[in-house]
Amino acid sequence: MAPESILLVVVFAALTIYALLGGADFGAGVWEVNTALQASPKERKLLYSAIGPVWEANHVWLIFVLVVTFGAFPMAFAAICQALWLPLLLALGGIVFRGAGYALRSYSSDDRRQQFAWDVVFAVGSTAAPFFLGASVGALASGKLMLTDDGRFDGNFLTGWLSPMAVFSGFFVVVMCTFLAAVFLAREASNLADEELTRIWRQRAIATGIWKGLLSLAGVVYVASDAPQLWDGFRQRSWPLVAGAMAAGFLSLDSLVRERFRIAVGAAAAAVTAVIWGWAVAQYPLLVPPSITVEDAKAPANILWLLIATIALGSLLLVPALGYLFYLFKSGGRER
Amino acid sequence: MPNLVLLASADPAFNLLAARWQMALTLGTHIILAVFGIGMPVLLLAAEWRYLRTGDEIWKALAHRWSHVFAVLFAVGAISGTVLSFELGLLWPEFMRQFGPVIGFAFAMEGFAFFLEAIFVGIYLYGWNRLSKWTHWWCGVPIAISGAASAWFVVTVSSWMSTPRGFRLVDGHAVDIDPLAALLNPSTGPQTVHMLVAAYIVAGFMVAAVYARSLLIDGKCEYSRRAMALGLTMGAVMMPVQFVVGDWAAQSVAQVQPIKLAALEGQFQTQARAPLRIGGLPDAETRTTPYAIEIPGMLSWLGYRDVNAVVKGLDDFPPQDTPPVATVHIAFQIMVGLGVYLLLLSIYAGWFVVRRRRLPEGRWFLKLLVLAGPLSIVALEAGWVVTEVGRQPYLVHGVARTADMVTQAPYVGWLLLATVIIYGAIGAGTIAVLRLLARRELPENARGS
Ligand code: HDD
Ligand code: HEM
Ligand code: HEM
Numbered sequence: 001m002a003p004e005s006i007l008l009v010v011v012f013a014a015l016t017i018y019a020l021l022g023g024a025d026f027g028a029g030v031w032e033v034n035t036a037l038q039a040s041p042k043e044r045k046l047l048y049s050a051i052g053p054v055w056e057a058n059h060v061w062l063i064f065v066l067v068v069t070f071g072a073f074p075m076a077f078a079a080i081c082q083a084l085w086l087p088l089l090l091a092l093g094g095i096v097f098r099g100a101g102y103a104l105r106s107y108s109s110d111d112r113r114q115q116f117a118w119d120v121v122f123a124v125g126s127t128a129a130p131f132f133l134g135a136s137v138g139a140l141a142s143g144k145l146m147l148t149d150d151g152r153f154d155g156n157f158l159t160g161w162l163s164p165m166a167v168f169s170g171f172f173v174v175v176m177c178t179f180l181a182a183v184f185l186a187r188e189a190s191n192l193a194d195e196e197l198t199r200i201w202r203q204r205a206i207a208t209g210i211w212k213g214l215l216s217l218a219g220v221v222y223v224a225s226d227a228p229q230l231w232d233g234f235r236q237r238s239w240p241l242v243a244g245a246m247a248a249g250f251l252s253l254d255s256l257v258r259e260r261f262r263i264a265v266g267a268a269a270a271a272v273t274a275v276i277w278g279w280a281v282a283q284y285p286l287l288v289p290p291s292i293t294v295e296d297a298k299a300p301a302n303i304l305w306l307l308i309a310t311i312a313l314g315s316l317l318l319v320p321a322l323g324y325l326f327y328l329f330k331s332g333g334r335e336r
Numbered sequence: 337m338p339n340l341v342l343l344a345s346a347d348p349a350f351n352l353l354a355a356r357w358q359m360a361l362t363l364g365t366h367i368i369l370a371v372f373g374i375g376m377p378v379l380l381l382a383a384e385w386r387y388l389r390t391g392d393e394i395w396k397a398l399a400h401r402w403s404h405v406f407a408v409l410f411a412v413g414a415i416s417g418t419v420l421s422f423e424l425g426l427l428w429p430e431f432m433r434q435f436g437p438v439i440g441f442a443f444a445m446e447g448f449a450f451f452l453e454a455i456f457v458g459i460y461l462y463g464w465n466r467l468s469k470w471t472h473w474w475c476g477v478p479i480a481i482s483g484a485a486s487a488w489f490v491v492t493v494s495s496w497m498s499t500p501r502g503f504r505l506v507d508g509h510a511v512d513i514d515p516l517a518a519l520l521n522p523s524t525g526p527q528t529v530h531m532l533v534a535a536y537i538v539a540g541f542m543v544a545a546v547y548a549r550s551l552l553i554d555g556k557c558e559y560s561r562r563a564m565a566l567g568l569t570m571g572a573v574m575m576p577v578q579f580v581v582g583d584w585a586a587q588s589v590a591q592v593q594p595i596k597l598a599a600l601e602g603q604f605q606t607q608a609r610a611p612l613r614i615g616g617l618p619d620a621e622t623r624t625t626p627y628a629i630e631i632p633g634m635l636s637w638l639g640y641r642d643v644n645a646v647v648k649g650l651d652d653f654p655p656q657d658t659p660p661v662a663t664v665h666i667a668f669q670i671m672v673g674l675g676v677y678l679l680l681l682s683i684y685a686g687w688f689v690v691r692r693r694r695l696p697e698g699r700w701f702l703k704l705l706v707l708a709g710p711l712s713i714v715a716l717e718a719g720w721v722v723t724e725v726g727r728q729p730y731l732v733h734g735v736a737r738t739a740d741m742v743t744q745a746p747y748v749g750w751l752l753l754a755t756v757i758i759y760g761a762i763g764a765g766t767i768a769v770l771r772l773l774a775r776r777e778l779p780e781n782a783r784g785s
Contacts, residue, residue, distance in 0.1 A: 056414060056454035060447075066421050067447040070432055071440025078433035081425030085745050092422045093758075096415050100762045103411030104769050118765075299437035300513055307444055314448040321455045321478075328459060328466060 003304035004294050007072040008287075010311060011065060012280045016273050018061035020180065023173075023272070025058050027181025029098060029126020030174060031204070032119060057325060059099075071307050076287045076297035082153040083145045083288075084136045084161050091132035098125030130177045131170040136161070138169025141279055142227045143289035165226040172215050176272060179208040183252065183268045187261035202256055205264070209253045216249065216275075229289060233282030241278035245271045352739050354748040355427045358755060360724070362419055364717055365759055369413030371716065373453075374487055374532065375539020376406045377480035379566055384473050394559055398566075400464065404773055407461050412766050414454070416759075427748070431731060431741040434510060438503050439496060441515040442489045449486035452478055484532055491531045494723065495523035499592050500732045522592045526585040527723070533578045534719065538712045540571025541678065545709025546774075548702040556697075565695050568705070571712070572682035579679060582672075583638070590639030590647075593733070595657065596726040598650045599664040601635055602628070610635040610647035615669060618661040623651060625665070659728040667721035674715040681708055 070077040081088065101122030105115055139145065142165035147153060182205035189197035220242075224231045234242060252267030285293045298304065380402050387395035425432050456478040463472055496502075502517030503510040544567035547560040554560070590597045597603070602618035602625030603610060612635045616628025633643035640647075650658050681704055688696040731738040 056411070057451070057458055059414065059418075060451045060454045063418065063421055063450060064447050066425075067440070067443045070425065070436045071444050074436025074440065075433055077425055077436060078429040081422075081432065082429045082743065082745070085426050085743070088422060089426060089751070092419060095418055096758065096762070099411060099415040099418075100765060103408055103415075104765045299440065300511070303437045303440065303513055303515060306441055306515055310441070310444055310448070314451075318448065318451055318455070321452060325455050325458050329462060 003301055003308055004072065004298040006308055007068065007304055008280075008294060010308075011068050011072070012276065014061055014065045014068065016276050018058070018065060019176075019272055019276060020269050021058040022061060023130065023177040024180040024184045026098075026126050026130045027177035027179070028185065029123055030130075030178045031181055031185075032123040032126070057322065062095075068307065068311070072299055072304055073287060073294070073297040074299055076292055079145075079147055079153060079288050079292055080136075080140065083147065084139060087132045087136045087139065087161055087166070091129050091136065094125045094127070094129030094132060096125070097121050098129055101125055127174060130173045134173025134176075135166045135170035137173070137279075139163060139166035140288060141169070141230055141283065142166060143229045143283075143286075144227075145288070145290070147288065147291045163226060165222050168219065168222045172212075172219060175208060175212050175215055176275075179205065179212045180268055180272065182208055183256065183261075183264050186256070187265050190259075190261050198259075202259065206253065206256050209249070209256065209268075213246075213249055213253070216246065229286075230279075230282050233284075234278065237284075238278040238281040241274045241281060245274035245278060248274060351744070351746075351748050352742045354752045355742045356738070358427060358748065358752045359423065361752070361755060361759065362416065362423060364720065365763075366413065366416040366420055367716065367720065368538075368713060369409055369416055370487060371535040371538045372406070372409045372542075373413050374480075374483040374535035375570065376402065376409065376543075377476060377483055378536065379539065379543060379570065380406060381473065381476050381480060382566055382570075383562075384476065388469055388473060394562060397559065398563055401773065401776070403461055403464075405770060407457070408766060408769055408773070410457055412762065414450075415762075417450075426745075427743050428731070428741050429743055431736065434505070434508055434736065435503075435732060438500075438510050438513055438515065438518050439493050442492045442496075442519055446486045446489040449482040449489060453482040453486065456482070484535075487532060487535060488528045491528045492519050492521075492524050495527040496521050497732050498527075498596070498723065498727050499523045500735050505735060523588055526581065526588040530578070530581045530585045530719075533574050533581055534716050536574045537571050537578060537678065538716050540567045540569070540574065541705075541712040542709040543567030544571060545706045548705040550774075551697065552699065552702050552706065561695075561697070564705075568685060568695065571678070571708075572685050575675075575679050575682040578675065582675065586638055587640075593726075594648045595650070595653050596659070596664070596722075597639060598648060598653075599659045599661050599726050600668045600722065601647075602661060602665040603635070603647055603649045604651050604661075605649040606646060606652050607649060608636070608646045609633045609644055610639075612638060613665075616665070618665045620661060657729070659726050664722055664726045667718040667725070671715045671718040671722060674711050674718070678708055678712060678715070681705065 066077075098121075101118045101120075105118030105122065139161040142163045144163050144165075145153070145161065182201055186198060186201035186205050189201050223234060248267045248271035252264045252271060255261070255264040255267060283289055285295065287294050287297050299307075380399055383395050383402065384399035386392070387399060456475055459467075459475045460472065460479060463475060467475065496518050499521045500518070501521040502514040502519075504512045544564050547564035547567065550560045551557070551564065586597075586600075589600065601610070602613055602616055604618075604623040604625070609632060611630035611632045613625055613628035613630055616625040618625045636645040636647055637643045639645065650661065684701070685696055688694075727733055729737055729739065731741050
């Protein structure tokens with residue numbers, strides 16, 4: 001396998017993990033917009049404790065995607081940063097507010113008014129970040145960015161990224177995050193054997209799951225009408241993944257109805273994974289449509305191999321450490 | 337105050353100015369949080385270790401409370417670090433395009449270090465009641481190691497920008513890249529070590545300053561005394577080391593960045609037996625540095641270990657290649673001056689310990705220590721101004737000019753304004769939360785007398 005292909009897989013794998021773990025964290029924040037006003041202390045506690053210990057680790061996946069992309073595909077990174085600077089900046093703003101809100105409310109006083117202020121900051125940031133990250137991906141996938149052949153941006157810096165596909169993707173990703181969060185939380189509540197919370201989160205998961213299904217259908221229409229090149233890729237290569245995404249979506253809804261939460265979590269994760277890889281496969285070998293291919297963007301081979309070696313060696317440390325973290329806090333372990 | 341018309345303009349010259357200020361503001365903020373990320377884990381581990389050895393609840397209370405402080409600073413540090421990762425691409429896309437492959441490796445390694453750090457921070461902070469005591473302690477060790485490692489790797493990028501190695505530039509593309517030569521460029525040794533030692537100094541003196549203040553206000557309290565002792569020990573032990581390392585950094589600058597040395601010292605004319613100038617105000621018009629105390633031959637000796645060595649002056653370099661002299665010279669004076677202050681304080685404390693077998697607690701000493709905390713941060717920032725402004729007008733020295741690398745996107749001025757406001761708000765929030773943490777009651781058994 002060529003080194004650039006290995007790294008491409010690594011980047012998309014990391015992006016997938018970020019979408020799942022970071023996405024669920026974002027989603028929990030979006031739910032707070034709805035629940036901030038009437039949530040019971042118990043509900044709040046579940047939300048908080050689900051995010052706490054793994055918060056930083058989930059966030060670092062994004063950093064990982066960034067650094068590997070710019071080490072391995074510098075030209076793509078530069079082009080993306082130029083063309084999508086505005087939505088990326090807005091997403092960054094969301095991440096900043098969300099992080100600040102989270103950190104400061106966990107340790108601020110028990111004064112409800114102060115807590116409430118940080119809650120609002122947190123919830124708004126949690127919604128803005130996935131929306132604009134999604135919009136950036138949509139703008140990229142639409143193939144409408146005005147890039148010259150040598151990969152420089154030649155469009156309008158304010159509006160060049162805007163397209164129906166970008167806006168749609170923003171909404172889609174927000175709904176995806178809320179769905180993931182609801183499914184994950186339903187499972188955590190059922191692990192804690194808390195019937196009331198399980199019922200609430202199950203209902204929410206089903207409701208957003210139906211929304212997500214409808215949006216996915218709409219998504220197919222958007223791709224077909226707004227991103228013809230991507231549509232060809234879907235039809236020719238990645239239709240099995242798209243079909244798989246739909247099937248997994250149905251399975252997770254079905255398992256939610258039957259209260260089989262483990263399967264629901266697995267199927268929801270599979271659906272999201274299939275959507276991301278469906279996109280990747282459909283646009284390959286383009287990295288930044290319409291003009292930058294993997295071949296154009298890649299760094300020299302010795303750098304790529306060095307990165308691969310680093311990642312492989314680093315994983316020997318990281319994977320056990322991550323496993324330990326999740327084992328401690330996500331396997332339903334009790335306090336001593 | 338930047339005026340509003342300028343803010344909205346897409347004038348390239350203004351873009352450059354705004355982008356540089358943006359970079360300076362966000363990096364300058366991040367570095368303050370980063371030094372706590374490097375230094376605090378060491379203090380935490382020390383306190384917890386003492387608790388495990390002695391079973392004394394005061395040490396436990398210290399470690400436990402510091403872990404909350406660390407959590408807040410770490411989270412805010414992570415945010416400001418994320419901002420930087422985006423900013424490199426958003427503000428300097430040409431830089432990333434041309435040199436991404438050269439420095440990508442260092443950033444990838446930094447990324448790994450963060451990852452490990454973040455994982456163990458999660459385990460350590462939430463693991464107080466889930467892990468056995470010693471396991472918990474050991475889970476803190478990777479935090480200290482990876483904090484230092486991440487700083488080491490990212491500073492190699494900065495040292496590479498000063499003395500770029502390991503590539504050739506052909507048609508705006510870096511070719512023949514040797515990532516290890518880039519990583520281990522001539523400035524890497526002194527800069528990374530100097531930065532790490534600075535981190536322990538700042539974290540140590542800041543902690544000592546906080547508790548010196550509470551000793552001054554609330555009177556004697558065993559908890560504050562130990563906290564102060566721990567911080568002061570770390571800072572005071574590192575301070576003499578920093579003098580040796582700073583000298584190493586200065587010699588390295590003399591050898592591989594002669595133009596920066598000339599700016600540091602306000603040396604306009606090439607001269608044998610060049611004097612060390614203490615203070616002084618470089619004047620770019622008259623090409624002199626008046627009002628300085630001059631020690632003849634000292635600069636030649638410091639830079640080259642020979643009082644008669646020739647030091648190249650700024651006038652021997654093309655004018656379009658010289659950095660803003662006054663800023664660099666003054667910043668250097670501030671760093672070294674504050675270094676001397678911190679060193680004297682450290683020596684006094686050390687002497688007192690040797691003579692009396694305990695730390696000094698006189699009111700004057702405590703007052704000077706309260707000052708030392710913020711002043712160490714000033715020294716840190718001044719040092720970075722020396723390094724970064726001294727590299728101008730290049731972003732990558734001798735290779736890429738800052739003006740050619742900046743983004744063409746409009747409204748960077750607005751971005752800067754928004755950043756100032758947002759960082760201000762987050763800074764205020766952080767300080768408010770830290771104050772709240774400080775006011776929490778100590779557990780009954782940890783009050784001591
Ligand atoms: C607590 C902070 C602190 C203290 C007390 C000192 N420094 Fe420093 N100095 C730094 C914190 C720092 C820094 C912020 O960490 C810098 C910026 C870049 C770097 O690597 O370290 C730096 C840079 C820096 C440079 C520029 C390196 C370059 O651009 O390649 C020189 C020549 C010195 N220092 C020399 C000294 C000397 C001779 C000191 C003796 C008193 C000294 N520093 C004390
Ligand atoms: C964390 C410590 C750092 C601090 C406090 C710092 C500080 C500064 C300052 C004061 C400037 C403004 C220079 C000017 O106005 O002329 C600047 C510029 C810059 N720094 Fe740093 N710097 C740090 C580390 C780094 C690192 C590790 C990088 C790695 C990429 C970096 C990249 C830049 C860039 C791209 C600019 C803008 C171009 C320029 O004006 O030189 N800095 N930084
Ligand atoms: C030389 C200056 C720098 C030093 C010493 C430094 C050091 C650190 C340290 C110790 C942390 C751990 C978090 C904490 O404890 O607060 C951190 C966080 C971070 N830094 Fe920096 N950093 C520097 C500059 C940069 C630059 C230029 C970037 C841009 C690529 C960057 C990106 C990050 C990121 C993304 C994080 C968050 C990681 C996390 O989530 O844990 N840093 N930095």
